[in-house]
Amino acid sequence: xxxxxxxxxxxxxxxxxxxxxxxxxxxxxxxxxxxxxxxxxxxxxxxxxxxxxxxxxxxxxxxxxxxxxxxxxxxxxxxxxxxxxxxxxxxxxxxxxxxxxxxxxxxxxxxxxxxxxxxxxxxxxxxxxxxxxxxxxxxxxxxxxxxxxxxxxxxxxxxxxxxxxxxxxxxxxxxxxxxxxxxxxxxxxxxxxxxxxxxxxxxxxxxxxxxxxxxxxxxxxxxxxxxxxxxxxxxxxxxxxxxxxxxxxxxxxxxxxxxxxxxxxxxxxxxxxxxxxxxxxxxxxxxxx
Numbered sequence: 604x605x606x607x608x609x610x611x612x613x614x615x616x617x618x619x620x621x622x623x624x625x626x627x628x629x630x631x632x633x634x635x636x637x638x639x640x641x642x643x644x645x646x647x648x649x650x651x652x653x654x655x656x657x658x659x660x661x662x663x664x665x666x667x668x669x670x671x672x673x674x675x676x677x678x679x680x681x682x683x684x685x686x687x688x689x690x691x692x693x694x695x696x697x698x699x700x701x702x703x704x705x706x707x708x709x710x711x712x713x714x715x716x717x718x719x720x721x722x723x724x725x726x727x728x729x730x731x732x733x734x735x736x737x738x739x740x741x742x743x744x745x746x747x748x749x750x751x752x753x754x755x756x757x758x759x760x761x762x763x764x765x766x767x768x769x770x771x772x773x774x775x776x777x778x779x780x781x782x783x784x785x786x787x788x789x790x791x792x793x794x795x796x797x798x799x800x801x802x803x804x805x806x807x808x809x810x811x812x813x814x815x816x817x818x819x820x821x822x823x824x825x826x827x828x829x830x831x832x833x834x835x836x837x838x839x840x841x842x843x844x845x846x847x848x849x850x851x852x853x854x855x856x857x858x859x860x861x862x863x864x865x866x867x868x869x870x871x872x873x874x875x876x877x878x879x880x881x882x883x884x885x886x887x888x889x890x891x892x
Contacts, residue, residue: 625692655671676881683842734840747772820868
């Protein structure tokens with residue numbers, strides 16, 4: 604009973620946010636979300652402590668004051684992601700595309716033009732939903748996978764939101780179709796698959812070394828690449844002013860098997876995260892130690 608009430612409250616809160624946040628002036632909402640981020644950091648709950656611990660691995664030489672400042676910046680970036688989530692459906696196509704800048708985009712476009720499909724693996728950096736909407740509007744519609752949320756009504760809202768942005772979204776669990784088979788079918792048809800891949804949700808991930816510490820990451824992107832022949836390209840994101848910057852890293856060669864390919868993805872993620880640690884929204888446990 605109590606859990607059901609809590610789920611309904613969460614769903615109602617998100618429904619109200621999607622309605623109200625998009626109606627308020629952007630400057631006003633941005634200020635409110637920054638204040639909420641700062642208040643969250645002061646409360647120092649479990650998510651904030653986990654964020655601080657994860658960032659400490661990224662910047663091991665930081666002083667306590669520097670780590671505190673980075674944690675505050677990280678929470679502001681995380682709340683910016685949510686602000687944009689609630690407002691993105693109101694952006695015009697021109698705004699979505701115009702607020703994106705890219706680095707090494709030719710790597711992605713050339714691979715896509717070859718017609719074998721492309722897999723893009725990325726971590727929880729900045730706003731990957733914005734990146735997915737940009738890809739679709741610039742000629743590369745995205746197929747992706749979403750973690751099943753509770754309550755189910757909230758999960759349905761997120762599916763509808765990402766579909767509105769032009770993405771095909773498959774549930775990670777509980778769907779009617781085999782997710783891997785569907786993604787492989789999309790790739791063999793020359794499609795574009797994007798997978799957030801810095802946190803293992805299945806507990807079947809492969810061991811990797813990440814910032815010098817043991818971790819596990821999902822093997823899905825590498826396994827799909829080996830199964831279909833589609834190239835695997837890691838990407839990292841960061842905010843720069845009002846813009847989202849997408850950096851495409853070198854294609855992961857199909858050498859050494861899926862485990863080795865996953866480690867190379869982790870290495871690429873680490874490069875992007877180390878350059879922009881404040882935009883890594885990792886409030887969950889990721890390091891095994």
